[in-house]
Amino acid sequence: MKFTANTRIVIACGIAASIFTLFSARLIDLHVAKHEEYAEMAARKHNTCQIIHAKRGMILDRNGEILASNLPVRTIVADASRMKKPEILADLVAEHLSLDAKEVLEKFSTGKKYIVLKREVPEEQAVDLFSDMQKHNLRGLFSEQDAVRTYPNGEILGHVLGFLNHEGKPVQGVELSMNSQLAGRDGYRFIQCDRTGREIVLYRGVEKEPENGKNVRLTIDMGLQTIVEEELDAAFKDLKPETANAVLVDPKTGAILAMASRPCFNPNEPGKAQPEQMKNRTILDMVEPGSTFKIVVASGALNEGKVDVKTSIFCENGRFSYGGRILKDHHGYGNMDVHEILVKSSNIGSAKMAMMMGGDKFYEYVRRFGFGERLGVELPGEIPGLVHPPARWDKLTITRMPMGQSVAVTPLQITMAMSVIANGGHLMAPRIIDSIETDKGEVTFKKKPTVMREVVPEKTAKFVADALIGVTQPGGTATFARVNGFQVAGKTGTAQKVSPHGGYAAGKYVVSFVGFLPAENPQFVLLVMVDDAKIASSLNYGGLVAAPIFSKIAERAARHLDLTPTTPPIPLQPVPIASNSNPDERDN
C-alpha cells in the first residue's frame, strides 16, 4: 500500500496534533482542574506563616529599677524532611545541646517536619550550633526566637511581681493583673521557603509588625522594699513565726511603697516553691486585727458626737459583765477619756463606745474604713475580709468587734484604715501601679491617687492621731515602736489565732503594730504583722514583737527618705528577752 505525499502529511500532522492535544489536555488538567489541589500542596510545602513574637514589657519600680525583664533564648526545631545527613547532624546537635545522639537520630528518623529538640537554649549556644552547621554544610535545623522572664532581685518582691509558667502564661501578681499591657501582640509574616528551607524574601507576603508589651512602673520603692524584706527576714529567722508580713504605704496618695510576706519564694524558680510560700498574705489572708481596730470605734464615737475629748468612760476596773460573759482589760482602769482608752488599749472602754454608738452606726463606720470590701489594689485575688452585718451579730459582738474580734480583715485593709487617720480622714484607694510606658519611655497612662471616700473629718482624725502618739510614749503599749528623731503614732494589735477547728487556738497569737511617721506630717504608714511567733506567751504582744520590727524598718525608711528629724534623740530601750509566763488576758 502506497501513501501519497498528501496522505503522509495528513498522518504526520494528525499524530503531532494528537500528541499536542494530549499534552494540552494534561496541562489543562494540571492548571485548571487540579489547580486548587496542587496550589494547596505547594503552599503546604513552601508557604509558612511566621509568628513574630512581641517582646513582653518590663516591670520597673518607681525609680526605674528593673524588677522583671526578658532574657532572649531560642527553641531549636528540626525539619526531618529537609535533612541531608541526619547522622552527622544528630551528632552535632547532641554535642552542642547536651542531648543523647541516639535519641536525636530517632527523632529525625520519624521524618516529621516539626520536631522540637530543645527549648530555652541560650543565644550564644544557638549561634555556635548554627555556625557549625554552616561549616559542615548541613541543613534541616532552624530556631525560633523566645524569651525567658527573669527577676533580677530573686525573692525580693516575689509575691507582688508574680511569675510566668512554663507556657509563658502569667500566674499571679502584677504579671497576671497587668498581662494585657505587658504581653503586647504578636505579629506575623507569610513567607515562602526554598527546598532547603530558607526564606525567599522576594515572595514575602502579608506582614504585620508585632506590638511590644508596655513597661509597667510600680509605686514600689526598691530601697524601702529591701529594708522591709531584710528586717522581716531577720524577724522571721529570730521569731520563727508561721507567717509575717509588712506593708508600707504613702497615706496621702495610697501608693504602696513596699509590700512583703514571709514565707516567700523565688519567681525565677516557681517550681521549687510550695503553694503556701506563694501567697501574698497582705491581700489573701484574713486575720482578726485585735486592738488596731480600736481606731474605728474611737473615730466613729467622736464623729457621731457620742463622746468628746473630755468624755469620761468608766472602765469597770478591768472586769465588765455583759451578755453573760466577762470582758476584761489587761489592767484594771477606772474612768478614762478617749485618749487614754486608746493609749492604754482598753477593751472595756472601746466596747462601751461602740455600745453608745449602737450596732448599726458602728457597723457603718467599720465599712466606711474599708473593712469588708475589696479595696481594688491592682493585684489578683484580693479578698474582702469578713464583716457580718448587725442582723447577724450575737449579743457579744458589739463588745467584741471594737477590740478586733468577730471580724476578719486583710493586712492591707488595716494599713489603709490607719492611713485614714494619718491623712486627715480620707480613705485612699491603695495602688501599686504608678504608670504604663512604651518601651521608649513615653507614658501612656498615669494612675492618679483616688479618694474612695471621706471617712471622718480632719479634726476627728487629728484627735485620734494625737492619741496614737501617746501609744508609743512612756506609759503606752508600744514604746518599742519609737524612732529616734521622730514622733511615731500607732496602735498595737494582739489577737488570739482563730483555730481551723473553731474557736481560738490556745497560746497562738497574731500580733501587729501599725503606725505612721512623722506623726505631725505622716510620710508613710507601716504595718508589721507576725503570726504565731515562737516566743514566750508573756512576750507575744504587738508592742513587744511587732513594734520593735516597726521601729527598725521605720528608722531605716526615714533615713532612706531623707526625712528631717523633728524631735531630739532619745535613748533606745533594749527589747526584753523571752520568758515563760503565760498571762490569761491580752488586750493590746
Place this chain on the structure above:
Amino acid sequence: MNTELTASVNSNPIQIGKILVVSFIVTVLLATGLGFVHLKNKQFAIGDQIRQTERKIRQVQAENEVLLAKVTELTSRPALQARVKSGYIAVVNITGDKVARLTPPVQAADVGTLRTAFNDVGRP
C-alpha cells in the same frame, strides 16, 4: 540586448531590511529576557542579603538583650549585697565634714545618738 534571459532568471535576493528587523526584534526579546532573568537574580540576591542582614540585626539585638539582662542581674540589689558581704566591694561612709552643704546642719546634742538622716535641716 537579451532581455528575455534576464527576466526568466529565478532570483532570490537577500532582504537585508527584513533580516535586520527580525534580528532587532530577536535581540530586543533576548535582551529583555536576559534582563528579566538578570533582574530576578539580582532580586533574589538582594533578598538573600536582606534575610542575612535581618538575621544579623536580630542576633545583635538578642546579644544586646542578653547583655542587658546580665547587667541587670549583676547590678541587682541581692547581687550587690552579696558582693559587699564577700568584700569584693565596700560601702564607705561619707562623714559629715566631707559633705559640702549650702547651710550647716543642726547637729544632735549627744554625739552618735541621732541615727536618722538630717540632710534637709536648714534647707529653705
